[in-house]
Amino acid sequence: MNGGYQFDFSAVLARYPLFFEAALLTLEILAIATVASLVIGLFAGIGLTSERWYVRGPVRAYVDLFRLTPLLVQIVTIFFLLPIVGITVNALVSGIIALSLNYAAFYAEIFKAGITSIDRGQWEASRAMGMKDSTALRRVILPQAIRRMLPPVGNMLVSLTKDTSLVSVIGVAELMSVSQTLGASTFRNLESLLVVTVFYLAINIPLSALVSYLHKKQVVNA
Amino acid sequence: MPEVTVPLGRKSGLPAGEHYEIELRDLHKSYGDNEVLKGIDLDIALGEVVVILGPSGSGKSTMLRCINMLETPTSGEIRVRGQVVDSRPANLMALRREVGMVFQQFNLFPNMTVLENVAAGPRYVRGMSRADSEARAQQLLTRVGIVGKDDVRPTRLSGGQQQRVAIARALALEPRVVLFDEPTSALDPELRGEVLDTMKSLASQGTTMAVVTHEMSFARHVASRVIFIDGGVIVEEGDPAQVLERPKSARLRQFLNKLEWEND
Numbered sequence: 001m002n003g004g005y006q007f008d009f010s011a012v013l014a015r016y017p018l019f020f021e022a023a024l025l026t027l028e029i030l031a032i033a034t035v036a037s038l039v040i041g042l043f044a045g046i047g048l049t050s051e052r053w054y055v056r057g058p059v060r061a062y063v064d065l066f067r068l069t070p071l072l073v074q075i076v077t078i079f080f081l082l083p084i085v086g087i088t089v090n091a092l093v094s095g096i097i098a099l100s101l102n103y104a105a106f107y108a109e110i111f112k113a114g115i116t117s118i119d120r121g122q123w124e125a126s127r128a129m130g131m132k133d134s135t136a137l138r139r140v141i142l143p144q145a146i147r148r149m150l151p152p153v154g155n156m157l158v159s160l161t162k163d164t165s166l167v168s169v170i171g172v173a174e175l176m177s178v179s180q181t182l183g184a185s186t187f188r189n190l191e192s193l194l195v196v197t198v199f200y201l202a203i204n205i206p207l208s209a210l211v212s213y214l215h216k217k218q219v220v221n222a
Numbered sequence: 223m224p225e226v227t228v229p230l231g232r233k234s235g236l237p238a239g240e241h242y243e244i245e246l247r248d249l250h251k252s253y254g255d256n257e258v259l260k261g262i263d264l265d266i267a268l269g270e271v272v273v274i275l276g277p278s279g280s281g282k283s284t285m286l287r288c289i290n291m292l293e294t295p296t297s298g299e300i301r302v303r304g305q306v307v308d309s310r311p312a313n314l315m316a317l318r319r320e321v322g323m324v325f326q327q328f329n330l331f332p333n334m335t336v337l338e339n340v341a342a343g344p345r346y347v348r349g350m351s352r353a354d355s356e357a358r359a360q361q362l363l364t365r366v367g368i369v370g371k372d373d374v375r376p377t378r379l380s381g382g383q384q385q386r387v388a389i390a391r392a393l394a395l396e397p398r399v400v401l402f403d404e405p406t407s408a409l410d411p412e413l414r415g416e417v418l419d420t421m422k423s424l425a426s427q428g429t430t431m432a433v434v435t436h437e438m439s440f441a442r443h444v445a446s447r448v449i450f451i452d453g454g455v456i457v458e459e460g461d462p463a464q465v466l467e468r469p470k471s472a473r474l475r476q477f478l479n480k481l482e483w484e485n486d
Binding site: 122124125126127128129132135139140143144147 | 391
């Protein structure tokens with residue numbers, strides 16, 4: 001029994017170039033937000049490990065604000081807030097900013113965990129030879145921490161692919177948005193959704209495979 | 223390992239106008255209410271090999287770690303070649319370039335090769351070029367007898383080899399003094415000899431060393447001076463023969479008896 005519903009993909013598939021365009025935009029959001037959030041997350045993560053409360057405090061406040069409130073709320077709030085504080089950007093940029101700030105908060109925690117998981121002796125050996133803490137962090141601590149962070153960062157990538165769909169609410173023409181538009185205009189909403197599902201899988205299955213590979217590699221090297 | 227009966231380190235004693243390599247004055251260190259160091263005075267002269275003995279918890283490692291400010295003393299003064307050390311970063315970096323350290327757990331950098339570990343100080347602290355720093359590292363590795371392992375990760379080496387790489391790393395910045403914090407305690411007995419031999423050869427080349435250890439044979443044959451710490455104070459110090467064979471205090475006699483008992 002299928003409730004009498006007749007699947008018909010022809011109208012949706014006839015407009016396939018729109019899906020590819022939208023998929024490219026999704027990939028663009030994914031790439032830019034990943035780079036931005038990793039950079040912000042690195043500095044915020046280092047800030048979280050600071051011994052100075054006036055560094056750690058504000059960073060902690062930022063991280064918790066973005067980690068403990070819904071991403072969807074952040075996307076919409078930032079979209080309306082930016083023009084008010086005098087920043088005029090289009091919906092795409094606004095969406096990327098929201099995704100980046102949100103993911104950076106989680107990356108900050110991952111960086112912090114990675115940094116603090118490194119044995120004290122590594123800091124001591126670096127300091128004992130007269131290295132500045134910033135040099136020790138860059139040459140000794142982070143290279144080791146980042147290796148341990150690869151699997152969680154990979155999981156975040158998979159998760160970000162999915163969360164890019166949320167910027168459809170502010171009208172960014174990424175995959176989810178296009179599927180809704182096409183669905184409405186062809187009256188084939190379900191078919192349209194199933195097609196974008198395939199696109200999300202096409203992005204995330206390789207990413208997820210990469211994560212398992214990194215996981216396995218790490219277990220072997222541990 | 224051949225038995226050496228003459229102490230290799232030079233005797234203490236200072237020509238006029240010269241500074242000690244290291245001077246500790248009334249050094250105190252507390253963790254909360256727990257006072258670990260209760261006023262340590264110690265001078266180390268050029269070429270001396272000072273062995274520091276003491277039961278666990280006596281404060282001997284804390285004292286050693288105060289010398290290069292890995293622990294910040296609660297009060298007291300540290301001078302390196304007459305220069306007072308404080309905790310301002312620039313001053314601290316300058317001090318630490320003069321004082322090398324070898325740790326119980328080696329603390330080699332697992333993200334670098336053996337060669338890069340030894341070259342790290344010259345390269346990242348002194349800003350030497352990669353080629354120059356690695357050339358120096360190669361010489362030092364040869365000196366500690368680690369040959370043909372340049373591109374290997376340190377974790378692939380035996381504990382004894384790792385510790386010798388760590389010694390080469392500590393020497394790479396040409397420190398005036400090298401501190402050893404129980405350098406053989408994490409090693410299996412059969413691997414200790416190679417590390418002790420390396421240390422002995424450093425001593426014979428005139429390297430100034432401060433060594434926290436339980437290796438009595440090293441203390442007896444290599445030290446120019448032995449210091450016994452207990453309860454955060456120096457209880458006895460002097461010539462190894464005198465301190466180890468004719469201990470004055472009951473505490474040191476007890477400590478030596480116990481060590482002998484454990485080593486049998």
